[in-house]
Amino acid sequence: MEWFPAPEYWLGRLVFQRALAALYVIAFVSAALQFRALIGERGMTPVPDFVRRVPFRVAPSVFHWRFSDRFFAGWAWAGALLAAAVLAGAADAVPLWASMVWWAALWAMYLSIVNVGQTWYGFGWETLLLETGALAVFLGNARTAPPVLVLWLLRWLLFRLEFGAGLIKMRGDPCWRDLTCLYYHHETQPMPGPLSWFFHHLPRPLHRVETAANHVAQLLAPVLLFTPQPIATWAALAMIATQLWLVLSGNFAWLNWATIVIAVSVVDASAVGLGGLVGPPADLAPPPLWYEIVVIAATAGVLYLSYRPALNLLSRRQRMNTSFEPLHLVNAYGAFGSITRIRHEVVIEGTTDEVITEDTEWREYDFKGKPGDVRRMPRPFAPYHLRLDWLMWFAALSPGYAGRWFGPFLERLLENDRDTLRLLRRNPFPDAPPRHVRALFYRYRFTTWRELRETGAWWHREPVRQFFPPTALRERP
Known part of the structure; x- marks a missing residue:
């Protein structure tokens, strides 16, 4: 040479x-x-x-x-x-x-x-x-x-x-x-x-x-x-x-x-x-x-x-x-200096109820890439970068990662903001925005071979605690 x-x-x-x-x-x-x-x-x-x-x-x-x-x-x-x-x-x-x-x-x-x-x-x-x-x-x-x-x-x-x-x-x-x-x-x-x-x-x-x-x-x-x-x-x-x-x-x-x-x-x-x-x-x-x-x-x-x-x-x-x-x-550069042993996910839900009660029906928002619906097989997206989905993973690691953007994110869901909803897979409120939204913390794990055959679910999840309390827009036009 x-x-x-x-x-x-x-x-x-x-x-x-x-x-x-x-x-x-x-x-x-x-x-x-x-x-x-x-x-x-x-x-x-x-x-x-x-x-x-x-x-x-x-x-x-x-x-x-x-x-x-x-x-x-x-x-x-x-x-x-x-x-x-x-x-x-x-x-x-x-x-x-x-x-x-x-x-x-x-x-x-x-x-x-x-x-x-x-x-x-x-x-x-x-x-x-x-x-x-x-x-x-x-x-x-x-x-x-x-x-x-x-x-x-x-x-x-x-x-x-x-x-x-x-x-x-x-x-x-x-x-x-x-x-x-x-x-x-x-x-x-x-x-x-x-x-x-x-x-x-x-x-x-x-x-x-x-x-x-x-x-x-x-x-x-x-x-x-x-x-x-x-x-x-x-x-x-x-x-x-x-x-x-x-x-x-x-x-x-x-x-x-x-x-x-x-x-x-x-x-x-x-x-x-x-x-x-x-x-x-x-x-x-x-x-x-x-x-x-x-x-x-x-x-x-x-x-x-x-x-x-x-x-x-x-x-x-x-x-x-x-x-x-x-x-x-x-x-x-570098990645994964530490490995998490347990997977947590932040799940966001909304409701059209004006007053929240024990009977309130909550509907879940679906993301394009991050786990949500337990029966939905994970999809390939790379090399395309789903930035919101990635930040949701960091938010599940620690609320500190969501400090500046999570509140505004929920606010835009309450408005049915078109640009925000385009980042999601499914909006459960296509006709009118929800009155309240909340975020829950779930423990996710992959199902076993037996569970997959019997239920068709790729994930098993269990609720852990509330991540963000029910919130509504302060003012509506």
């Missing part, structure tokens, strides 16, 4: 860029379809309120200068269209400098959304998409060979992502060390998928094998990324296989898919027998001098910003999913 161009990674770069563009499409579409109820002008945590409290230097965003629901929607849909064009190959049909501007525009547009997204965008895969997107700016297009320096920066990102997740597990819950965490995780994860019930019922020895394989993929394979080929390729493929297992077993938005996309950039096509399938063009141009200078400068910048994330990996008080600067260029 030469110092700067690496034509042997041409195919890996092609797959990486197209797949990353697809993730951008999903992220922008997710923002466009959900923002009004979450952060819109009448949202639960409105952007105008946020930008009045938080200065631009802390959270750089175009929405500091202007915000309206129409402007945000146009911004998000424009981002989706730009990303779709890249997915179709448009960035490879323009000069190198234009391709870089195109990728930079996608990064800047999504940064503007994340930086005003507040708790709804406080997930590791948001910063992961931004960091990956920033590196993609300097990866070149089909007219140039991939630069070795940026390929190594992608390996450094993949290392921090996986090794950080592995370390935080080993430093955290003892069930990771005694290989028992997956006795619980498939059942208690934030949003189970259609196969999660079956994964939960695998034999316990296999759960221990799953956990051990996870440690290999997150603690050993990342180190091998920095070894010569084909070892690095096989390490990346092991990580991809682990991520696909996670895709089958749960719904983690685009976290697993983004990890797979980054790992693809490590794969040398010739190391897996694909070198002759899609090779680089015969007339592949050498990188221009200005491009080499820009890539070297970007590499130096990333290395400088890597100081705090690297220290974080070494720290006994390791932080996960943390950005150390407002552009989210080099971040800390």
Whole structure:
């Protein structure tokens, strides 16, 4: 491999860029379809309120200068269209400098959304998409060979992502060390998928094998990324296989898919027998001098910003999913340092009764992704991100996670707010809004094989206590 161009990674770069563009499409579409109820002008945590409290230097965003629901929607849909064009190959049909501007525009547009997204965008895969997107700016297009320096920066990102997740597990819950965490995780994860019930019922020895394989993929394979080929390729493929297992077993938005996309950039096509399938063009141009200078400068910048994330990996008080600067260029990652053993869910109900009595009939709201109806099999949603459903899982862990947005959420249910109801699967009050709503706390568990056969229910639930008392609108028009 030469110092700067690496034509042997041409195919890996092609797959990486197209797949990353697809993730951008999903992220922008997710923002466009959900923002009004979450952060819109009448949202639960409105952007105008946020930008009045938080200065631009802390959270750089175009929405500091202007915000309206129409402007945000146009911004998000424009981002989706730009990303779709890249997915179709448009960035490879323009000069190198234009391709870089195109990728930079996608990064800047999504940064503007994340930086005003507040708790709804406080997930590791948001910063992961931004960091990956920033590196993609300097990866070149089909007219140039991939630069070795940026390929190594992608390996450094993949290392921090996986090794950080592995370390935080080993430093955290003892069930990771005694290989028992997956006795619980498939059942208690934030949003189970259609196969999660079956994964939960695998034999316990296999759960221990799953956990051990996870440690290999997150603690050993990342180190091998920095070894010569084909070892690095096989390490990346092991990580991809682990991520696909996670895709089958749960719904983690685009976290697993983004990890797979980054790992693809490590794969040398010739190391897996694909070198002759899609090779680089015969007339592949050498990188221009200005491009080499820009890539070297970007590499130096990333290395400088890597100081705090690297220290974080070494720290006994390791932080996960943390950005150390407002552009989210080099971040800390990690997930599930602790595992919950018992699943709780917040169930929201409403009634049309003016006065609440023991005979009051309560009707339950259904969410799209989070468990509710015990007979409804969990659905696949990833890589699409259901932000409200995820925050409801955090609310069940602790009411503190719901402090700022839960009250406004209930208020909008009392109004039959159209944008809020679009985030739900079913509104039990289609004709007129409820007079009261409340929230109850339930203990959920997966049913056994026998219970599933006899009742058709995937879940068993038991009431625990009241989460939020019955409440009504103070004034009605």
